Amino acid sequence: MTTTVLDRIDIKILNELQQNAGLTNVELASRVHLSPSPCLARVRTLEKLGVIDRRIAILDPAVLGIGVTAFIQIKLEKQVQLSLENFTRSIDRLSHVMECYLMTGDSDYLLRVMVPDIDALEDLIVSKISRIPGVLSIRSNLALKRISHKTVLPIDSNQPVRIKPCHPNSGRAERPARSHYDAPQGKFDGGMGIDASRTPDHNAAGF
Incomplete structure (x- = not known):
């Protein structure tokens, strides 16, 4: 994974966590077809970049x-x-x-x-x-x-997503x-x- 573009696996990780942030790393890795270690590394990078802001109940x-x-x-x-x-x-x-x-x-x-x-x-x-x-x-x-309420952002795993730089005061x-x-x-x-x-x-x- 680069620091500017999210690939298909990154987006799959995000979609799984949007549906259930309580997944263990082993469960998440299994769902996105990775071994636990690289899966955890990707999650930590997504957190570091601010793509994952926080996890809530x-x-x-x-x-x-x-x-x-x-x-x-x-x-x-x-x-x-x-x-x-x-x-x-x-x-x-x-x-x-x-x-x-x-x-x-x-x-x-x-x-x-x-x-x-x-x-x-x-x-x-x-x-x-x-x-x-x-x-x-x-x-x-x-x-x-x-009538309708969603918390899941619409990101397509079939298309790479380029990360927009954060505003310096954000x-x-x-x-x-x-x-x-x-x-x-x-x-x-x-x-x-x-x-x-x-x-x-x-x-x-x-x-």
Whole structure:
């Protein structure tokens, strides 16, 4: 394997780990038709290059009582660098925010949040998000039912994949090889709910 192109075996390794990151090295080697030693060497190289970012456990939100998923659109008063940085830091501290995207269009940010119930969503919006300095408006929409959800990236083992260099400020430059298995970190997904929207002010707390 080169440092710039992933071959068919590399991609097979990635696809197997995307389906089940709990495979032992012996199991993984058997599935990609390698002996354990070169298989482990490839995995460590993929980790070093940042192709494998981390290994996680995907938890079932319904079993854990996390039944509401909402998509929240945020508009800031000013889209200046300081406001963006302050908002990003504040959002990073909210554990119920599963994803956050800087957007084009009418809203500045799109959040995907997961909470146990509507009361928890109201508390998140009114007591936390709306209090972030610079937030001008908030509009939330609740998911009624998850129709499709994928965690597997579409990479074709029949075609070589060229690794794109990481941005120097992304924090994902080439790194030391890790041990074969990192401690898993939990992630949630899924949910149900209804529609809701609001614009924050100091006199109202409704959706």
